[in-house]
Amino acid sequence: MQSEKKNPTYPYCAATLNAVPQNNALLQKSKIPFGLVFAPYKNIGPDEPEVPVVSPEVIVRCKICRAYINPFVTFVDQGTRWKCNICHVVNDLPAFYNWDSKTRQAVDRNTIPELNSSVVEFVATQEYTRGPPQPVVIMFVIDVSFQSIQSGMVATAARTILSTLDSIPNYDNRTKIGFITYDSTLHFYNLNSSLSEPQMLVVSDLDDIFIPAPDDLLVNLSESRSVIESFLNKLGNMHKTTQNVSSALPSALNAANKILGPIGGKIAVFQSNIPNCGKNSLKKREDPSLYNTSKESSLLQPADNWYKEFALDCSRKQICIDTFIFSGQYTDIATISTLPRFTGGSIYFYPGFDASRAEDANKFSSELNRFLSKKIGLEAVLRIRSTRGISIKACYGNFFLMASDLVQLPNVNPDNCYALEATIEKDLTSEPYVCFQGAVLHTCNNGERRIRVFTNVLPVTNNLTEVFANADPRAISIFAAKKAVDKTLADKIEDARNLIISNCIDIMGAYKQSFTASGQASQLLIIENLALLPVLTQALLKNIAFRRGNIPSDIRSFALCVLYGSPIENALSYIYSKLYAIHILDANTGLPIPNTSQVYMPPRINLSIQRMTQDGIYLLDNSQHIIIWLSRGSNPELVNALFQKPYEAIASGKTTLPTPNNDYATRINNIIECIRKSRLISYNNFPYVYVVKEDDNTRGWFISHLVEDKLDSELSYPQFLSHLREQLSKYSS
Ligand SMILES: [Zn+2]
Numbered sequence: 254m255q256s257e258k259k260n261p262t263y264p265y266c267a268a269t270l271n272a273v274p275q276n277n278a279l280l281q282k283s284k285i286p287f288g289l290v291f292a293p294y295k296n297i298g299p300d301e302p303e304v305p306v307v308s309p310e311v312i313v314r315c316k317i318c319r320a321y322i323n324p325f326v327t328f329v330d331q332g333t334r335w336k337c338n339i340c341h342v343v344n345d346l347p348a349f350y351n352w353d354s355k356t357r358q359a360v361d362r363n364t365i366p367e368l369n370s371s372v373v374e375f376v377a378t379q380e381y382t383r384g385p386p387q388p389v390v391i392m393f394v395i396d397v398s399f400q401s402i403q404s405g406m407v408a409t410a411a412r413t414i415l416s417t418l419d420s421i422p423n424y425d426n427r428t429k430i431g432f433i434t435y436d437s438t439l440h441f442y443n444l445n446s447s448l449s450e451p452q453m454l455v456v457s458d459l460d461d462i463f464i465p466a467p468d469d470l471l472v473n474l475s476e477s478r479s480v481i482e483s484f485l486n487k488l489g490n491m492h493k494t495t496q497n498v499s500s501a502l503p504s505a506l507n508a509a510n511k512i513l514g515p516i517g518g519k520i521a522v523f524q525s526n527i528p529n530c531g532k533n534s535l536k537k538r539e540d541p542s543l544y545n546t547s548k549e550s551s552l553l554q555p556a557d558n559w560y561k562e563f564a565l566d567c568s569r570k571q572i573c574i575d576t577f578i579f580s581g582q583y584t585d586i587a588t589i590s591t592l593p594r595f596t597g598g599s600i601y602f603y604p605g606f607d608a609s610r611a612e613d614a615n616k617f618s619s620e621l622n623r624f625l626s627k628k629i630g631l632e633a634v635l636r637i638r639s640t641r642g643i644s645i646k647a648c649y650g651n652f653f654l655m656a657s658d659l660v661q662l663p664n665v666n667p668d669n670c671y672a673l674e675a676t677i678e679k680d681l682t683s684e685p686y687v688c689f690q691g692a693v694l695h696t697c698n699n700g701e702r703r704i705r706v707f708t709n710v711l712p713v714t715n716n717l718t719e720v721f722a723n724a725d726p727r728a729i730s731i732f733a734a735k736k737a738v739d740k741t742l743a744d745k746i747e748d749a750r751n752l753i754i755s756n757c758i759d760i761m762g763a764y765k766q767s768f769t770a771s772g773q774a775s776q777l778l779i780i781e782n783l784a785l786l787p788v789l790t791q792a793l794l795k796n797i798a799f800r801r802g803n804i805p806s807d808i809r810s811f812a813l814c815v816l817y818g819s820p821i822e823n824a825l826s827y828i829y830s831k832l833y834a835i836h837i838l839d840a841n842t843g844l845p846i847p848n849t850s851q852v853y854m855p856p857r858i859n860l861s862i863q864r865m866t867q868d869g870i871y872l873l874d875n876s877q878h879i880i881i882w883l884s885r886g887s888n889p890e891l892v893n894a895l896f897q898k899p900y901e902a903i904a905s906g907k908t909t910l911p912t913p914n915n916d917y918a919t920r921i922n923n924i925i926e927c928i929r930k931s932r933l934i935s936y937n938n939f940p941y942v943y944v945v946k947e948d949d950n951t952r953g954w955f956i957s958h959l960v961e962d963k964l965d966s967e968l969s970y971p972q973f974l975s976h977l978r979e980q981l982s983k984y985s986s
Contacts (some may be wrong), residue, residue, distance in 0.1 A: 261707045263373045264301075264935075266291040267821055268711055269732055272723035273687045274505040275715040277677040282767065283720045284759035287677070288732035292670040292820045293372075293693050293707050294630060296934050304705065305366035308376035310349050312704070313367075317342040319639050320690050323708040324369050338710065339638050371709065377694065378700035386696040387571065387631045388427035390518025392471065392509045397435040397492040398500045405608025406579045406617075407434075408489030410523055413618045414486040420626035422698035423474055429518070431471035432484065433508055437499035437530050441508070442484055445469040446476040451484040453491075459504040459531035466513055468804055471512050478899040488807040502528035503559065506574075506592075510567060517571030517632060517663060519598075521624070524589065525579045525606075533559040539583040544803045550745045552806040553813065555588040564595035568653040571632045573664035574598045575624065577617070579606035586810040594651050595671065597633075599624075599818065599937065602811045612907040612941055621938035627937070628704075630665030630695030638690045642679040646881070648672070649735040651818050665695050665705075668937050670820045672735045681713045721780045726969045729756070730789035731824045737799060738817045750799055757790035760978065762984035791973045792829045792860075792960040800957075801966055815877065821938045826876035830958045832858050833919055835881075836870040836888050843920025852920075852927045861961040861970070870895070872921075873958055874928050879940045881908075882955055884947040894918050905949045907941050 260266065269288045280287060297303060313322040315337040327336045328346065335346045350368075351418040353360050367373045372590075390713055393414065401407050421428055434440045439459070442453040443466045454465040474481065502524055509520045522792075535556055543549050555561060567574060574592040578600065586602065593600050601620055608614040633943040637645055637658045645657050650671030653661045667799040681687065693705045714720060716888050733756045737749035761779050768780075778788065797804060798812035815827055833855040855872075858864045865871060867886035869966070872879065883892060883900060894917040895910065896903050925942060932938045945955040956962070961970035967978060 254281060255728075257373060260709045261291075262874040264292065264295050264821055265372055265707055266709050267725060267728035267731070269728045270710065270720065270848060271711055272520045272714045272719045273681070273711045274677065274717075274720050275682055275713050276818070279715065279717060279720065280650065280677050282763060283717060283724075284763040285720065285729065286732060286736075286756065287675045288672055288728065289675065289689055289709065290670060290672045290728050290731050290735075290821055291691060291707070291709075292667075293635070293705055294665040294667045294692050295670075295820055296627070298934050304372050304374050305370050306374045306376060306703070307366050310506050311347055312375050312378060313344075313350075315340060315342055316344050320639060321368055321375070321692060321704070321706045321708075323690065324371055324708065325686070325688060325708055325710045338686065339640055339690060341641075349611075356964060366492045367706075367748060372705070372707045375704045375706065377704055381694060381704065382702045386700040387421050387517050388429060388700070389629070389631070389698060389768050390429045390471065390513060390516055391421070391431075391491065391625070392513055392518060392520050393432045393523070394436045394509050394520055395523045396436070396500050396501075396502065397434040397440070397495065397524055398526055399498045401523070401579070402492055402495055404579060404606050405614065406523060406525055406606055406705065407492065409614050409617055410621065411485045411488035411575075413621045414625065416483060417622050418474065418478070418481070418623045420622070421474065421627075421674060422628060424699040425458050426473065426475040427700070428474040429471050429787065430474050431482065431512065432488075433470075433505050433562045434488075435505040436492075436495065436497040436500050437501060439501065439505055439508055441465055442472050443469040444472040444477045444484060446472065446480060448480050449483070451480055451487070459501050462504060462508050462511065464508060467512065478664045489706060491631060498526070499530035500524065500526040500528050501531040501534070503533035503563075504531040506563060510563070510570070510572065512593070513572050514570050518573075519629075519664065520567070520572060520574045522576045522592070523579070524576065527584050528584070533557055535585045535588055537583050538585070539806055541803060545801055547745055549806075550740050550741060553587045553746075553810055554742055556585060557588060560588050560591045564592050565653060567661055568596050568661055571663045572596065573666070575600075577601045577603070577621070579603045580606040583805070584807055584847060586807045587813075588812060590814050594814075594817075595653050597652050597664045597666050599651075599666060599668050600811070600814050602807075604807070610907065611909055614694065616939045616941060617932065620937055621934055623937050628666070628698050630693065630697055630705075633665045633693055633695035633737040635660040635662060635671075635693045637673060638692075639675065640681075640684060640687045642681055642684065643687055643689075643815075644676050644678050644965045645673050646676045647674040649674075649739060649817070660752065662695075664692070665693055668820070669818050670824070672732055674732075674736075682715075684713050687713055689710045709792055721764055722782060723782055724760075726783050726786040726789055727821070727825055729760070729786060730793060730828060731821060733790075734793055734796075734816045734824065734828065735798050737793070738813045741799070741813060746799060750794055753793050753799065757786055758980050760786065761977065762981055765981055766984050787974060787977060788961070788970060789829060791968070791970060795957070795960045795964060795967050796828060797957075800964070819876070820935055823932070823938075826874060829960065830860060830873050830875040832860055832864075832958075833872045833874075833924075834858055834865075834869055835869065835872045835924070836891055838917070838920060845923070850927075850930065852923045854924060854927075857960055862956070862959055863962075872924065873955065874940070875958055876932065876936070877938060877940060878943055879925055879928055880943045880945055880958075882945050882947070891917060893959055895921055900946070903944060903946065905944050905946045905951055910942065933935050
């Protein structure tokens with residue numbers, strides 16, 4: 254292997270073990286789970302390199318295991334053949350990798366992307382296409398019951414969709430869109446291009462749905478543009494006087510499935526209520542008396558299996574479901590979230606949404622805009638291949654698993670991240686490296702069929718010290734988080750907590766058993782690179798998904814979704830927030846970094862109140878929200894510079910900072926904009942800015958992020974360490 258050829262960079266892929274034990278016995282001895290966290294189609298920020306797109310004469314694959322040629326293969330027989338790094342079979346190398354017949358020159362293999370870049374996208378040849386490519390198809394399914402109208406959700410959605418029509422991918426003018434709205438009845442809209450005005454068609458039989466005018470409900474965006482615009486201009490006011498509080502979501506979904514079934518596509522759901530009407534409606538089952546009991550998990554598990562079955566049916570038909578939930582009251586996210594989970598979709602949650610508040614309208618509008626305009630891969634399958642002797646035991650993520658190594662994804666959603674767990678089935682003595690290769694065959698927005706291939710190669714070792722020294726505590730923690738989400742949904746929260754903590758204790762115990770000299774029993778020892786493991790473990794236990802306490806089940810369910818789906822960096826910030834002191838800025842802080850879209854960030858500080866001072870101002874980024882912490886003693890000049898009013902006059906809660914009129918405020922606004930931009934790109938999340946003051950009732954919420962401090966019944970970090978020490982004393986060295 255050539256040393257300069259690198260594995261995919263961190264945001265694409267992270268392995269728990271960057272040196273793989275030579276056999277299963279050694280892996281078991283280390284107690285480190287063997288997992289890979291990966292986001293093959295991740296969003297690319299403005300400062301990141303694009304993935305090379307290549308179209309060689311033939312896409313070269315191994316004749317036996319069908320792996321794609323990649324930077325880690327070896328060339329044999331004077332470069333005329335290549336040895337597969339997955340199955341070791343020697344294959345013929347096509348002449349074009351040696352000789353360029355056009356320029357009549359020898360080929361410099363260092364210039365060929367698929368032989369040098371560990372993430373690459375092949376333009377598929379004829380053999381990978383089956384019929385015409387799927388166009389972009391979006392069916393908007395919008396709740397228009399009283400709550401949706403009252404909150405301004407429908408008007409904001411209509412306005413945003415209207416202003417985004419030009420940004421929806423529409424290569425070749427093949428994109429189709431349609432709308433269904435619903436309360437206790439379903440409303441279809443005939444958008445035939447010959448009409449000057451849309452026609453609303455109401456269907457009130459929710460059980461046996463009749464689709465009126467089936468050919469005119471899903472229309473070509475370009476051809477029907479004027480009638481679509483006319484519809485969206487009216488939609489905001491169309492149901493203005495409604496008093497209807499019913500919401501027949503399942504029936505609306507059935508109708509959308511019938512319409513999209515033959516061609517596949519995306520269903521975008523906008524829901525303000527618990528689905529309380531028609532077949533498969535849901536009941537309010539929130540029950541605070543179950544919080545903190547072994548029965549709490551039942552609130553986090555789907556109430557009705559129909560939602561999962563429906564999602565699987567959609568997945569088979571290449572339909573992806575994305576859900577936008579707006580509610581001040583219980584909506585049963587536990588059940589509704591199964592729709593995106595099994596179809597490769599996303600869930601967006603706006604608790605207590607009120608569009609008359611600029612912050613709410615702005616957040617929803619920004620996220621919907623990006624949702625509609627971002628690139629998506631369609632009708633995709635993901636295949637994972639690994640070195641002989643390595644098996645894939647489990648996969649985690651928002652998809653439908655067809656086989657242990659084959660995943661169906663109606664959409665390749667760049668916001669989603671997946672994980673796999675591997676086992677070592679046979680001794681790897683003859684293998685210097687273990688290789689994983691993921692290939693996502695998909696249709697991209699220009700109708701081209703492409704295969705995105707990423708290849709990750711990990712050296713094999715028979716040395717336990719090397720196994721520990723190359724373990725990655727971040728990947729281990731994210732991997733544990735995804736497993737714990739599954740555990741919560743299958744068993745109990747307490748089981749998930751046990752999984753998280755025993756993951757840490759087992760690894761540290763194994764290290765102690767193997768490497769600590771006797772007589773050092775009271776010392777807590779872990780190899781330096783794993784030093785973050787205890788703090789991340791503790792942070793995970795205190796995450797709203799898993800911590801003890803009275804947490805409404807919608808909030809907990811949403812947190813489980815965030816942990817399950819988030820890309821690597823977002824998940825890490827969600828587990829261990831980024832905290833910055835913003836009252837002492839050095840010369841560059843908050844100023845743009847030349848030739849990038851970034852700004853210089855302040856140094857991060859540990860998540861403990863002891864690291865904060867009374868006169869300080871702090872900014873916390875938990876990947877979902879940006880929180881500014883103010884205390885009575887916060888430097889009054891800086892408070893005034895940022896808010897243009899004194900501490901006493903500042904309201905806590907969601908806020909929009911005034912337009913900066915001084916250098917300090919400009920820098921802080923730059924920092925906030927930079928965080929927002931990167932969250933919007935990486936996870937389609939436009940964080941609110943919240944102000945929390947030390948003497949108001951949201952104080953506890955801010956404090957709950959300080960995971961190194963004691964929180965209710967959860968331990969402080971020093972207490973947690975002494976708990977670990979106690980547990981580890983059981984491990985003899
Ligand atoms: Zn092979």
